[in-house]
Amino acid sequence: MSPQGVNSYRAGPSPDGHFGLFGGRYVAETLMPLILEVEKAYYAARQDPSFLEELNHYLTHYVxxxxxxxxxxxxxxxxxxxxxxxxxxxxxxxxSHKANNCLGQVLLAKRMGKTRIIAETGAGQHGVATATFCALFDLPCVVYMGATDVERQAPNVARMKLLGAEIVPVTSGAQTLKDAMNEALRDWVAHVDDTYYVIGTAAGPHPYPEMVRDFQxxxxxxxxxxxxxxxxxxxxxxxxxxxxxxxxxxxxxxxxxxxxxxxxxxxxxxxxxxxxxxxxxxxxxxxxxxxxxxxxxxxxxxxxxxxxxxxxxxxxxxxxxxxxxxxxxxxxxxxxxxxxxxxxxxxxxxxxxxxxxxxxxxxxxxxxxxxxxxxxxxxxxxxxxxxxxxxxxxxxxxxxxxxxx
Amino acid sequence: MSRLERRFAAIKAEGRGAFIPFITSFDPDPATFQRLLAGLPGAGADVIEIGVPFTDPAADGPSVQASGLRALKQGVSLKKTLAAVAEFRKSDNETPIVLMGYFNPIYIMGCETFAKAAAEAGVDGLITVDLPPEEEAELRDPIKAAGIDIVRLIAPTTLDDRLPYVLEHASGFFYYVSITGITGTASPTLDSIEAAVKRLKKHTDLPMAVGFGIRSPEMVGKVSQVADAAVVGSAIVERVTANLDDQGQAKPDLVEDVLGFVQQLAAGARNAN
Missing domain, CATH: 3.40.50.1100 (Rossmann fold)
Structure with missing residues (x-):
C-alpha cells in the first residue's frame, strides 16, 4: 500500500475542504460558523479514543x-x-450501510451538546437509520423527505414514524432528495443553536464529505x-x-x-x-x-x-x-x-x-x-x-x- | 465614487435611512417585471435589489422560492436579468442596482464573463448568498476589477472574531441578516437590531442594511432609523403573488398595486422621526 501523502489518493481533502477543484463550503453566512464548529468538533472526536471506543461498541453490538x-x-x-x-x-x-454514518454523526451531535437532530432522506434508509439512533440516544428527530419519495417508499415512512421521528413531506421542486436537502438546510439555518444536521451521503459542505467517508x-x-x-x-x-x-x-x-x-x-x-x-x-x-x-x-x-x-x-x-x-x-x-x-x-x-x-x-x-x-x-x-x-x-x-x- | 457610495452619502445628508425593495427577476413575467423595475425609483426605492432565480434557493422562504419558480417558468436567466438591468439603465443612471442570488449561475456563465457583462449592464453590487469569503477568490478579482461592490451578508451567528475576515473585501454596504433563518419568516425585534448595530459599527464604517422579516412601513421606519437601510423582500413578492389570477397571470392592476405598496414602505423610511 502506498504511504499517505502527496502520491496518495487518500490524502484529501485539503485543510480548507477541497478535493482538487471540487468540494469546499458553499453555504450562507448564517451557517458558516456552524460548519466550522462541526469541523472542529469532528477532528477532535476522531482523535479521541473514548469517542472511537463508543463508536466501535455500537457498531459491533448494535449495528x-x-x-x-x-x-x-x-x-x-x-x-x-x-x-x-x-x-x-x-x-x-x-x-443498509447508512447506519455506519448515522451512528457516528449522532454520537458527534451528542458530544457537541446538540439536542435536536434533522436529516434529509431519499429512499428512506438514511432517515430510518437517523430515526433509529435518535430513538436509541433519546433525541428528537425531524426527517425531510420529498413528497414523491414519501409515496414510493411508504414502508420506510412507516418505520421512521414508529421510531418516533417526525416526517416532513417536501413539496417543492420534483419533491425528491434534492428538495429534501434544501428544506433540511432551511431548517438548520433557522435552528442553528440546538440542531445538528445529519447529512446522509458523502456530499454537502466540508467537513461532511470527509466525515461521512470516514464513517463509511x-x-x-x-x-x-x-x-x-x-x-x-x-x-x-x-x-x-x-x-x-x-x-x-x-x-x-x-x-x-x-x-x-x-x-x-x-x-x-x-x-x-x-x-x-x-x-x-x-x-x-x-x-x-x-x-x-x-x-x-x-x-x-x-x-x-x-x-x-x-x-x-x-x-x-x-x-x-x-x-x-x-x-x-x-x-x-x-x-x-x-x-x-x-x-x-x-x-x-x-x-x-x-x-x-x-x-x-x-x-x-x-x-x-x-x-x-x-x-x-x-x-x-x-x-x-x-x-x-x-x-x-x-x-x-x-x-x-x-x-x- | 460608485453609485452606491453616492446614494448612501446623499441619503445620510438628508438625515434619514434608505429603503431597499427586493423583487425577483422576471416575476411574474418579463414585461411586468420590467415595468415594476422602472417604477421602483419613482415609488421611493433608494437602492434596488433584484433576486436572480435559482432552482435550489436554500436560504429563501416559501414566498421568494415560489417567485423564483414562476420566473424560471418564464425563462429567466442571469443573462436575461442583466439585459433587463441594461434596459432599466436607459432611463435611470443613478439608482443603484444590487443583484442577489446563488453562485452556480454565475459560475456557469464564468466569473470573468459575468463581471464584465454585469458592469456593462449597470449593476452596482453583488450578493452571492452561498459564497462565503472562504470560497470567493475566483469571483472576487473579476468583480472588483469591474468596479462592482461586493456586498457581504453578516448574520447573528457571525461572531466578532470572524467579522474582520468577512468585512475584508466588502464595499458599498453590508447586509445584516436580522434573524437566524430564511427570508420572509420570523421578524427581528428592534432591540436585537440595535444591539447588532452597536456591535457591527465597531468593525466597519460601511453603511448597514438590515433585512429578513421586515414587512411593514412601520418596521421600515424603525429599522432605517437604527441602521442605515431597511430591505423588504418577501412582503413585496407576496404583494405580487396576491395580484395574480388563477392561471398565475398578472392582473391588470398589478404594477400599480405593488408600486403603491412600495410607496407606503418607502414613506416609512422618509417620515420616520
Whole structure:
C-alpha cells in the first residue's frame, strides 16, 4: 500500500475542504460558523479514543458489524466469469450501510451538546437509520423527505414514524432528495443553536464529505481483511452504486492506493443516458455548485439544476459527492451506469439465484456486475457492495412487474 | 465614487435611512417585471435589489422560492436579468442596482464573463448568498476589477472574531441578516437590531442594511432609523403573488398595486422621526 501523502489518493481533502477543484463550503453566512464548529468538533472526536471506543461498541453490538463478505456462488456460476463477492451491509441493523454514518454523526451531535437532530432522506434508509439512533440516544428527530419519495417508499415512512421521528413531506421542486436537502438546510439555518444536521451521503459542505467517508470506510477496511482471509489476495475490482456516493466511497477508499484494484461506480441511468431522464451526474453532467460543494451536477446552460430521474429513490439526485468528482477527474475510478430496467432485472436475478432481495440502489451495481463479470477470466475477483436490502422496494417492484398482491 | 457610495452619502445628508425593495427577476413575467423595475425609483426605492432565480434557493422562504419558480417558468436567466438591468439603465443612471442570488449561475456563465457583462449592464453590487469569503477568490478579482461592490451578508451567528475576515473585501454596504433563518419568516425585534448595530459599527464604517422579516412601513421606519437601510423582500413578492389570477397571470392592476405598496414602505423610511 502506498504511504499517505502527496502520491496518495487518500490524502484529501485539503485543510480548507477541497478535493482538487471540487468540494469546499458553499453555504450562507448564517451557517458558516456552524460548519466550522462541526469541523472542529469532528477532528477532535476522531482523535479521541473514548469517542472511537463508543463508536466501535455500537457498531459491533448494535449495528452488527462486521458484515459478512459472501461468495455469491450461484451468481458467479450463472455469469460464468469472475468470482463475485457481496459485501453484505444490507444485513446491518436498519437494513443498509447508512447506519455506519448515522451512528457516528449522532454520537458527534451528542458530544457537541446538540439536542435536536434533522436529516434529509431519499429512499428512506438514511432517515430510518437517523430515526433509529435518535430513538436509541433519546433525541428528537425531524426527517425531510420529498413528497414523491414519501409515496414510493411508504414502508420506510412507516418505520421512521414508529421510531418516533417526525416526517416532513417536501413539496417543492420534483419533491425528491434534492428538495429534501434544501428544506433540511432551511431548517438548520433557522435552528442553528440546538440542531445538528445529519447529512446522509458523502456530499454537502466540508467537513461532511470527509466525515461521512470516514464513517463509511469501515466497509472497505473490513472487506480488505475479509478478502485476504478468503482468497489470500486483494480483489481485482470493486463495484458499487452511486447516488451521492457514500456506500461506494466507503468501500473504495481503503483500496484507492492499491494499483491492482479497479473500481467502478455505477450511476443510475434511469430511462437511458441518451434521454434526459437519468441521475448520472458524472456521465451526463458538468461541474457546478449545489448544496454546499462544487461537484458534477445535472444542470442546464444557465446553471439551473435539472431534475434527476431514477426508479431508485436513493440514487435520484442530480449531484454526487465531491471526492467522486475528483477521483473521476483523476481517472482513478471509472463511472459507468445502469438503467431502471437493468436494475429490476438484477433485482430479480439476485432474488432467484441467491435468495437475497437487494435494494434497488445496489441492484444497479449488480446490473453492472451482470453485464461485465462474464467477460472476465474465472480467476478474477470482484467485490460488490450490497449496501441495502430491498424490503422497502418490494411493493413498488411488485406493482411494476404486475404481481397480484 | 460608485453609485452606491453616492446614494448612501446623499441619503445620510438628508438625515434619514434608505429603503431597499427586493423583487425577483422576471416575476411574474418579463414585461411586468420590467415595468415594476422602472417604477421602483419613482415609488421611493433608494437602492434596488433584484433576486436572480435559482432552482435550489436554500436560504429563501416559501414566498421568494415560489417567485423564483414562476420566473424560471418564464425563462429567466442571469443573462436575461442583466439585459433587463441594461434596459432599466436607459432611463435611470443613478439608482443603484444590487443583484442577489446563488453562485452556480454565475459560475456557469464564468466569473470573468459575468463581471464584465454585469458592469456593462449597470449593476452596482453583488450578493452571492452561498459564497462565503472562504470560497470567493475566483469571483472576487473579476468583480472588483469591474468596479462592482461586493456586498457581504453578516448574520447573528457571525461572531466578532470572524467579522474582520468577512468585512475584508466588502464595499458599498453590508447586509445584516436580522434573524437566524430564511427570508420572509420570523421578524427581528428592534432591540436585537440595535444591539447588532452597536456591535457591527465597531468593525466597519460601511453603511448597514438590515433585512429578513421586515414587512411593514412601520418596521421600515424603525429599522432605517437604527441602521442605515431597511430591505423588504418577501412582503413585496407576496404583494405580487396576491395580484395574480388563477392561471398565475398578472392582473391588470398589478404594477400599480405593488408600486403603491412600495410607496407606503418607502414613506416609512422618509417620515420616520
Amino acid at each position: 452488527g458489524r462486521p458484515s459478512p463478505l459472501y461468495f455469491a456462488e450461484r451468481m458467479t456460476k450463472e455469469l460464468g466469469g469472475a468470482k463475485i463477492y457481496f459485501k453484505r451491509d444490507e444485513l446491518n441493523h436498519t437494513g 470506510c469501515v466497509m472497505g477496511n473490513e472487506a480488505r481483511e475479509q478478502i485476504l482471509a478468503a482468497e489470500g489476495r486483494l480483489p481485482d475490482a470493486l463495484v458499487a452504486c452511486i447516488g451521492g456516493g457514500s456506500n461506494s466511497i466507503g468501500l473504495f477508499h481503503p483500496f484507492l492506493d492499491d494499483d491492482g484494484v479497479e473500481m467502478y461506480g455505477v450511476e443510475a441511468a434511469g430511462r437511458g443516458l441518451d434521454t434526459d431522464e437519468h441521475a448520472a451526474a458524472i456521465n451526463g453532467g458538468s461541474p457546478g455548485v449545489l448544496h454546499g460543494n462544487r461537484t458534477y451536477l445535472l444542470q442546464d446552460e444557465n446553471g439551473q439544476i435539472d431534475e434527476a430521474h431514477s426508479i431508485s429513490a436513493g440514487l435520484d439526485y442530480p449531484g454526487i459527492g465531491p471526492e467522486h468528482s475528483w477521483l473521476a477527474a483523476e481517472g482513478r475510478i471509472k463511472y459507468v451506469a445502469a438503467t431502471d430496467d437493468e436494475a429490476i432485472e438484477a433485482f430479480q436475478a439476485c432474488a432467484r439465484l441467491e435468495g437475497i432481495l437487494p435494494a434497488l440502489e445496489p441492484a444497479h451495481a449488480l446490473a453492472y456486475v451482470m453485464r461485465w463479470a462474464g467477460t472476465l477470466a474465472k480467476d478474477k475477483i470482484i467485490i460488490m457492495n450490497l449496501c441495502g436490502r430491498g424490503d422497502k422496494d418490494v411493493f413498488a417492484i411488485a406493482k411494476r412487474l404486475g404481481l397480484p398482491l
